[in-house]
Amino acid sequence: MSEWLAGAPWMMLAIMLPLAGALVAFLLPRHSALVGLGAGLLTACAALAVMLQVAADGRQAYQLGGWPAPLGIELVADGLSVLMLAMTAVVGVAVSVYARVYLADSPDKVRRFWPLWLFLWAALNALFQAGDAFNLYVTLELMGLSAVALVALSGSGPALSGAMRYLLVSLLGSLSYLVGVALLYHAYGTLDLALLSERADGGLQLAVPLGAMIAGLLLKTGLFPFHIWLPPAHGSARAPVSALLSGLVVKASFYLLLRLWFTFTPEGQGVPLLLGSLGATAIFWGSIQALRQKRLKLLVAYSTVAQLGYLFIAFPLANLEPALAWGGSIYLALSHAMAKGAMFLAAGSIMTQGGHDEIDELDRVVERMPLTLAAFALSGISLAGLPPSGGFVGKWMLLQAAMTQGSWFWALVIIVGGLLTATYVFRVLGFAFTKSPHEHERHDVPATMEWTALVLALGAVLLGFAAPWALPLLEGVLP
Amino acid sequence: MKTRDAATEPGLAFRIGLALLLFAITAGLALALLAEPVAPGVAGQVEAALGDSGAKNHVTAVLLNFRGYDTLLELAVLTSALVGVWALGVAPDIRETTPSPVLLGMNSVLIPLAPLFCAYLLWAGASRPGGAFQAGAVLAAAAVLYNISCRRPELRLPRAPLRPGIVIGLGVFIATGFGVMGGGRAFMEYPAGLAGGLILLIETAATLSIALILASLFVGGRPEGEP
Amino acid sequence: MSSGLLFACGGLGLLAIGLWALVLRAHLIRKVLAVNVMGSGAFLLLVGAGSMGETGVDPVPQAMVITGIVVAISATALALALVLRLANATGKPALPEDRERDLMDEGGR
Numbered sequence: 001m002s003e004w005l006a007g008a009p010w011m012m013l014a015i016m017l018p019l020a021g022a023l024v025a026f027l028l029p030r031h032s033a034l035v036g037l038g039a040g041l042l043t044a045c046a047a048l049a050v051m052l053q054v055a056a057d058g059r060q061a062y063q064l065g066g067w068p069a070p071l072g073i074e075l076v077a078d079g080l081s082v083l084m085l086a087m088t089a090v091v092g093v094a095v096s097v098y099a100r101v102y103l104a105d106s107p108d109k110v111r112r113f114w115p116l117w118l119f120l121w122a123a124l125n126a127l128f129q130a131g132d133a134f135n136l137y138v139t140l141e142l143m144g145l146s147a148v149a150l151v152a153l154s155g156s157g158p159a160l161s162g163a164m165r166y167l168l169v170s171l172l173g174s175l176s177y178l179v180g181v182a183l184l185y186h187a188y189g190t191l192d193l194a195l196l197s198e199r200a201d202g203g204l205q206l207a208v209p210l211g212a213m214i215a216g217l218l219l220k221t222g223l224f225p226f227h228i229w230l231p232p233a234h235g236s237a238r239a240p241v242s243a244l245l246s247g248l249v250v251k252a253s254f255y256l257l258l259r260l261w262f263t264f265t266p267e268g269q270g271v272p273l274l275l276g277s278l279g280a281t282a283i284f285w286g287s288i289q290a291l292r293q294k295r296l297k298l299l300v301a302y303s304t305v306a307q308l309g310y311l312f313i314a315f316p317l318a319n320l321e322p323a324l325a326w327g328g329s330i331y332l333a334l335s336h337a338m339a340k341g342a343m344f345l346a347a348g349s350i351m352t353q354g355g356h357d358e359i360d361e362l363d364r365v366v367e368r369m370p371l372t373l374a375a376f377a378l379s380g381i382s383l384a385g386l387p388p389s390g391g392f393v394g395k396w397m398l399l400q401a402a403m404t405q406g407s408w409f410w411a412l413v414i415i416v417g418g419l420l421t422a423t424y425v426f427r428v429l430g431f432a433f434t435k436s437p438h439e440h441e442r443h444d445v446p447a448t449m450e451w452t453a454l455v456l457a458l459g460a461v462l463l464g465f466a467a468p469w470a471l472p473l474l475e476g477v478l479p
Numbered sequence: 480m481k482t483r484d485a486a487t488e489p490g491l492a493f494r495i496g497l498a499l500l501l502f503a504i505t506a507g508l509a510l511a512l513l514a515e516p517v518a519p520g521v522a523g524q525v526e527a528a529l530g531d532s533g534a535k536n537h538v539t540a541v542l543l544n545f546r547g548y549d550t551l552l553e554l555a556v557l558t559s560a561l562v563g564v565w566a567l568g569v570a571p572d573i574r575e576t577t578p579s580p581v582l583l584g585m586n587s588v589l590i591p592l593a594p595l596f597c598a599y600l601l602w603a604g605a606s607r608p609g610g611a612f613q614a615g616a617v618l619a620a621a622a623v624l625y626n627i628s629c630r631r632p633e634l635r636l637p638r639a640p641l642r643p644g645i646v647i648g649l650g651v652f653i654a655t656g657f658g659v660m661g662g663g664r665a666f667m668e669y670p671a672g673l674a675g676g677l678i679l680l681i682e683t684a685a686t687l688s689i690a691l692i693l694a695s696l697f698v699g700g701r702p703e704g705e706p
Numbered sequence: 707m708s709s710g711l712l713f714a715c716g717g718l719g720l721l722a723i724g725l726w727a728l729v730l731r732a733h734l735i736r737k738v739l740a741v742n743v744m745g746s747g748a749f750l751l752l753v754g755a756g757s758m759g760e761t762g763v764d765p766v767p768q769a770m771v772i773t774g775i776v777v778a779i780s781a782t783a784l785a786l787a788l789v790l791r792l793a794n795a796t797g798k799p800a801l802p803e804d805r806e807r808d809l810m811d812e813g814g815r
Contacts, residue, residue, distance in 0.1 A: 009660075009665070009666060012666045016653055016656070016657075016666070019555055019649070019653060020650075020653055022555075022558075022559070022562075023558070023646045023649060023650055023653075026558075026562055026642065026645075026646060027642050027643065027646050029706045030706070062665065062666075063665055064547070064548040064665065064666055064667055065544060065545065065547055065548065065665065065666070065667040065668050065669070066664060066665045066667075066668030067528070067544075067545050067668075070521050070524070071521060071524045071525065071528060071545050072545050072546065073546055073548045073549065108706075111706060112562070112565070112566035115559075115562045116559065116562055116563060116566065119555065119558075119559040119562070122555065126552065134546075134549065134770055134773075135548065135549055135552070137774075138549055138552045138553055138556065138773060138777065139552060141556055141777045141780075141781065142552060142555055142556045142559060144781075145556060145559055145560055145563060145780060145781060145784055146559050146563070148563070148784065148788075149559070149560075149562070149563025149564075149566055149567075149784065152563075152566070152567055152788060152791070153566055155567075155568070155791075155795075156795075157792075157795045157796050160788060160791050160792040160795055160796075161792055161796070161801055161802050163788055164734065164785070164788050164789065164792055164801060165801055167781070167784065167785055167788060168728070168737055168738075168741065168785070171741045171745075171781055171785075172725075172728065172741070172744075175721075175741070175744050175745060175748050178748050178752075178774065179508065179721065179748050179751060181770075182748065182751050182752040182755055182767070182770075183508065183511050183512065183751075183755070185520065185752075185755075185756075185766070185767065185770075186512065186516060186755035186756070186758070187511070187514065187516050187517055188516070188517050188518050189516065189517070189518035189519050189520045189521065190518065190520075190521065191766070199517055199518050200517075201517075203514070204507075204510055204511055204514055205511055205514045205517065207511075208507050208508060208510065208511035209511060211507075212508070487806045487807050488807060488808065489729075489730060494730070497726065497729060497730070498726070501722045501725060501726060502722075504722070504725075505718050505719070505721070505722045508718050508721075508751075509715060509718055512711070512714055512715075512718070512751075512755060513711075516759065519759060519761055520756070520759065520761070520764040520766060520767075521764070521766050522761055522762060522763070522764045522765060522766070523761070525765055525766070537763075537765035538765045538768045538769050538772070540765070541765045541766055541768075541769040542769045542772060542773075546766075546769060549769075549773055550773065553773045553776050553777060556776070556777050556780050557776055557779075557780050559780075560780035560781070560783055560784045561783075563784050563787075564783060564784055564787045567787050567788065567791050568791060571790060612772060612775075612776055693779070696779075696780075696783035696787075697783075699786070699787050699790060700787065
């Protein structure tokens, strides 16, 4: 198996296959859906091949152009990268299959969706495997531009203003990151992350650029109070696009934040405490706002704001319990990607069925679409953190990290957050069983759409069982 | 003065707070800038490896050989921006106005010279400042000048294929990256003897694409007739 | 004070000016211009910092700036196309929270 795997440079293929696919999909607009789906499946296979390589042989590196760092650019895949690659592959394939059917009746949207989605996938794979700080900037920009164009694809007024705000915030975040890269190169003479971690030894020269980069990435991740752009953008995009944005794109900037944190291992308790506090605020603020929403997609978008807060709880806990805290945070990110993806896909099916997504007008939709509501409920189970879901494993690890340190505050935040998540999920489920006094249109929803959402949600729920295999991959990555 | 505006404009307190924040950020960045660098940059290694790179200009060597992957992704960013702009809608109508004689006179000189500048910049990029992006930008500027002059000549040109031209830059870049991989080489590892020729090939295709993309970005939307 | 340091500080100044305008101005084209000014500031910082050393001119910051300029152009083009569609769809080239504000500086602030 190892020889067969070593036969092809899967790391590079995972990036170049979607890029080439995007070009072909753009070149042949009439066949873009087929090209898109085919390229997507090939990309997922390449990503999984990288994962198998790393699982068998450990950290992999690939020198592009044959030049070693710091002269050239290196691709690096370690345990964290492949977990992210696998997450992208799973959610990507599910959303691709869903989008093929969802967009089938708007041929002009079909032609534009697939090249942009493949560019986004290429950017994500390139980001997760990048080992060079400036290369990461270019991948961030590719990701941002494709994501903005995908949001604007629906063409409505709210979608356009959501896309505009998202673009401005994204550009501000990237520029902040670039300023950090400029100062790092000025100070340490290299852009390669591994060499930077060797040469950097703290002080103002490291703290200021790292601060700039982290600030930019916090903007792009949408942590409170930088989350203003997130609900309008995710809530007004088409359902498959929202699934991609909430599931994958915000995870990419969070991954980069983690990568920088692990590379430079900053000391001091101030910043981790700040990040944890902002995370806690995000959980409460996001959950309360989610409860107040009248539209389903906005509720799910605010749920993303809340769940992103969980990811940052690991920072104050990681000093004494790094393996538990970081492992929990990463596992939460993985399961959130699948659960939130499934939730947005389910919301899309509900909206297709009824022509609207008003929560209190759901009108016993469970009778017409039981699979979709099951998908929604299962995603809710993962988000709320019930066993055996991936969300449960992540939250359990964070709870353990908090309790072994005696940090009752963070433990309380985690538990209360889970209760709040359950509240807004059950609110939707409650209305799904209630008859509404108004009449609504009824459309048929293709079975594929319902099944992809359900499979993705099942994946999130069963992700807990993959933990014994996935978590050891993180050894050697965590500080 | 409309008092309604005064209520929604950011107030003085906000502006003072923002000014203080900006001052703090700038001061922090300046302090990091003034600190003594820990290690020198990569300039020495570039100089040492310049002979194998296929270009005599340091920046071109970095852009198209040592860090060619960055340039590939940057070309992807440019292409994806065009795909995004085309996805937004049809190109807005240009109001047909009488162009000024200054514009027409300038065009009659600049537009024929532009391909010459473009070819020179492309060729010179190997040994002097220049290269695909600069050449493509000059050609795109000529296209923009032509566009805003609102003069449409009575030529019966066949419909030129726009999409292949847009795609060819990134396509050739990726294809040569794969093409050199025979013989155990890595992606984009150009053999030392062929590197100069391959770089020129990539830059030529990229020039065409960049010119088409930049000109199309100026138009601001999908041309009519494009699906 | 070397010229490299001067340019780099000029870059920092542009970053501050751009961020000020990005936050405070309501008209979307002004916001896009502000992002461009910030981008120019970042590039100036890169090149200025690159030429602050004594070992001649470093080609890597220059390559980074060339790449950055192309990326900035792409982003600006997408942003302007978006502003155009938004203005056509909603009547005003402004984000929903800025719609009631003074877009054309008629109040003279």
